[in-house]
Amino acid sequence: MSHSIHAVMFDLDGTLLDTAPDFVVVVNQLLSEQQQPNLADDVIRAGVSNGSKALIKLAxxxxxxxxxxxxxxxxxxxxYLAHNCVFTKPFPGITELIQTLAxxxxAWGIATNKPAAYTLPLMADLNMQPPPASVICPDHVRNTKPDPEPLFLASTQLGCTPQEIIYIGDHKRDIDCGRSAGCITIGVTYGYxxxxxxxxxxxxxxxxxxxxxxxPIIQKYLQH
Incomplete structure (x- = not known):
């Protein structure tokens, strides 16, 4: 397990940040506008990682x-753009993890299928410190996750090989992306x-x- 770990990349929704509370508000706001009954929080939460199309299908x-x-x-x-950082916050332990990485x-960064128009204002509002060294959104690549292109771009920006990156996500598409790129992968079960x-x-x-x-998992890879 001897590796040179240069960076840790995170999926955004359901891995780095708990964005579901804001999606619960806006999905139910939209339903109310359409005179439709609200959905339970946990139903919306389970669909957040699949994006806006999935949420419309669900609702x-x-x-x-x-x-x-x-x-x-x-x-x-x-x-959502008007309500994307009201209740959103890092999952428990993330803030401390980022400081430990520093x-x-x-380095740490983000590879997400969330468009930059929503990702960048969200990250600016949260002002996580130290800031991410790489933020890869669909706007920056031709092929989004599960294609490995986002992590190939991240490795270029970070000045390392994909094998020197650990990628963390809460969905199969994240792990498929990481595995295809040659990264070490960590699946989180606390997500959506x-x-x-x-x-x-x-x-x-x-x-x-x-x-x-x-x-503790990262540490194992740092031991030579």
Whole structure:
């Protein structure tokens, strides 16, 4: 397990940040605007990692072929942009982990399928310290996760090989991305798991139930 670990990259929603509380508000706000009953918090929470299209399908039971689908999705995004950092915060243990990484001269960054228009204002509002050394959004690549391109770009920006990166995520697409890139992967089970989903099927190198369990795993790779 002897590696030179240069950086730790995180998925955003459900891994680094608990963004679900703000999505609960805006999805139910949109439902109320459409005179529809609200959804339970846990139902919305389970769908957050799959993006705005999945949330519209979940909330209204329609798909992209419906003429109201895209207007509803755009309205959801509009509501979210105005409410994307009201209740959102890092998961327990993340702030301390980032400081520990800094103390050990390990860079950190984000590889997300969340567009930059929402990711960058969110990160600016949170002002996490030290700031991420790399933030990769769909706007920056041709192919998004599960394609490995985001982590290839991150390795270029960070000046290291993908093998020197640990990638952490709460969804199979994250682990597929990391594995395809050649990174060490950690699957988190505290994120936004869909009903009946088994994280062991992701084939991550490691799994954690809490962000507090991540640093001990990283340490193992630092021991020579």
């Amino acid at each position: 209204f039971g329609i798909d992209e072929t419906d003429s109201q689908f895209e207007p509803l999705r755009q309205r959801l995004l509009e509501l 103390d050990n001269n390990i 798991l869909e009903k009946n989903e088994n994280p062991l099927n992701w084939n991550a190198d490691h799994y954690v139930d809490s962000a507090n369990e991540i640093w």
